[in-house]
Amino acid sequence: xxxxxxxxxxxxxxxxxxxxxxxxxxxxxxxxxxxxxxxxxxxxxxxxxxxxxxxxxxxxxxxxxxxxxxxxxxxxxxxxxxxxxxxxxxxxxxxxxxxxxxxxxxxxxxxxxxxx
Amino acid sequence: xxxxxxxxxxxxxxxxxxxxxxxxxxxxxxxxxxxxxxxxxxxxxxxxxxxxxxxxxxxxxxxxxxxxxxxxxxxxxxxxxxxxxxxxxxxxxxxxxxxxxxxxxxxxxxxxxxx
Numbered sequence: 001x002x003x004x005x006x007x008x009x010x011x012x013x014x015x016x017x018x019x020x021x022x023x024x025x026x027x028x029x030x031x032x033x034x035x036x037x038x039x040x041x042x043x044x045x046x047x048x049x050x051x052x053x054x055x056x057x058x059x060x061x062x063x064x065x066x067x068x069x070x071x072x073x074x075x076x077x078x079x080x081x082x083x084x085x086x087x088x089x090x091x092x093x094x095x096x097x098x099x100x101x102x103x104x105x106x107x108x109x110x111x112x113x114x115x116x
Numbered sequence: 117x118x119x120x121x122x123x124x125x126x127x128x129x130x131x132x133x134x135x136x137x138x139x140x141x142x143x144x145x146x147x148x149x150x151x152x153x154x155x156x157x158x159x160x161x162x163x164x165x166x167x168x169x170x171x172x173x174x175x176x177x178x179x180x181x182x183x184x185x186x187x188x189x190x191x192x193x194x195x196x197x198x199x200x201x202x203x204x205x206x207x208x209x210x211x212x213x214x215x216x217x218x219x220x221x222x223x224x225x226x227x228x229x230x231x
Contacts, residue, residue, distance in 0.1 A: 032217055106158050106159040109158050
């Protein structure tokens, strides 16, 4: 079974400050983890994914994710936030146990608000 | 190249009517997914197609919902006898293959409003 949690409904950060959007997961085997961003009235856009290897994954628009197996987390980070980063962010997981799930499980989403 | 497209972008219907939503995946993508996103909520999986295999319908909420896909191309999601709780954004996504490491490419969604 696979599940994912985004513990914060909303994250507020000042422009120029670092940002973190949290994601924790639960799987039976090893995880594949994905981050997506959704701007208003748009579909989801892929940001980055953790498959294996390096625990720090770099993605689009200056975002990166830090995977931590012992804490079963994969938090999304950016060193310096922009107002244009304000959007809804989704974490998704696939469990590789039993051949892997073709259907990822998505978190409820975290609304990121970057203040000028 | 062209991304995933969905039509219509908006659909307003009356309770009890049937609606049909369309998804055109990226050419060559064999995997196709439908999701429902209610206001302020996450993504709810509805159905998954992979090539010519039998679809995974485990997420369909009731027998009023059905979907078809012609080969590896267009898919249609049909909701019969619509109810007000069907109001949501319906998102379609495609992936190059069924491999679990593939990310999904999403369309812009169809916003369905049932009056």
